[in-house]
Amino acid sequence: MTATPLPFQEQLRQRTLTYGTRLCLGLDPRLDAYRDVAHLREHTLDVLEACAGLVACVKPQLAFYEVLGPSGYPLLQEVCALARTLGLPVLLDGKRGDIGSTAQAYAQAWLSGPHAGSALTINAYLGWETLTPFVEVARAHGGGVFVLVRTSNPGSADLQQSGVAEKVAAQVAQLGQEEDGDLSCVGAVVGATHPEELEHFRALMPKATLLLPGLGAQGARASDLAPAFLPGGVGAVVSASRGIQYVQGLDVRASMEAARNFRNELNAALTT
Numbered sequence: 001m002t003a004t005p006l007p008f009q010e011q012l013r014q015r016t017l018t019y020g021t022r023l024c025l026g027l028d029p030r031l032d033a034y035r036d037v038a039h040l041r042e043h044t045l046d047v048l049e050a051c052a053g054l055v056a057c058v059k060p061q062l063a064f065y066e067v068l069g070p071s072g073y074p075l076l077q078e079v080c081a082l083a084r085t086l087g088l089p090v091l092l093d094g095k096r097g098d099i100g101s102t103a104q105a106y107a108q109a110w111l112s113g114p115h116a117g118s119a120l121t122i123n124a125y126l127g128w129e130t131l132t133p134f135v136e137v138a139r140a141h142g143g144g145v146f147v148l149v150r151t152s153n154p155g156s157a158d159l160q161q162s163g164v165a166e167k168v169a170a171q172v173a174q175l176g177q178e179e180d181g182d183l184s185c186v187g188a189v190v191g192a193t194h195p196e197e198l199e200h201f202r203a204l205m206p207k208a209t210l211l212l213p214g215l216g217a218q219g220a221r222a223s224d225l226a227p228a229f230l231p232g233g234v235g236a237v238v239s240a241s242r243g244i245q246y247v248q249g250l251d252v253r254a255s256m257e258a259a260r261n262f263r264n265e266l267n268a269a270l271t272t
């Protein structure tokens, strides 16, 4: 029998408090940057090893593994296994969501078995009832879910700024109230590209860990992100993918330096 892992939100909090980092390493390997899949694999694992001590968690974007065809899921398993060996929580960016019975299958696939103790990004577009399977499996297996609330892309305003983001945030907050403790397993995605909205969403979801994508390639700045955090500088992680893995071609030392700089800038934002 395997021990239930520390709940995902606590794994993140521990990484932040123990290692002084709020940075999430996005690992989105792009085939066109490499000679072949073997080269992609080697570089991706090298970047992970090089950056491990600088980050709170790792976030593989499932699309970049799915596009590799039959090689994709084995590589994803390898990335996840190495991350866990290095002590890093794994946040799977899959943005899953479907009718309840299918949501149940997604939840089992990505939040139990070998992925117990991991987290998954999920989509509330099909309604609140479709979040339930994900939340139940996450709670049972020490995992987490991150519900899309206000995404980082420019077009997110089309739907999300018509009151939808606030409705989803209210649902995230309500699910959080069902749990003891100051942090819930139900987190939320709020783009780092909307710094002026961070205080608003932080207040709407006081027990949610926030995932803030958009640092680096999408133009968000670490110095703007302090309002996303809870007192003590916990309760949020900020992700960068291209801005670390491909900051200077395939130079792994440059990736490590970029991660170090982002980590330091985030920490500085919380102390000024």
Ligand SMILES: O=c1ccn([C@@H]2O[C@H](COP(=O)(O)O)[C@@H](O)[C@H]2O)c(=O)[nH]1
Pocket: 026, 028, 061, 093, 150, 151, 152, 153, 189, 190, 191, 213, 214, 215, 216, 217, 218, 239, 240, 241, 242, 243
């Ligand atoms: O609102 C969102 C939600 C998820 N993402 C994902 O994060 C990374 C961003 O990559 P960068 O290279 O750091 O821009 C990518 O996997 C997105 O699918 C997001 O950008 N925004």
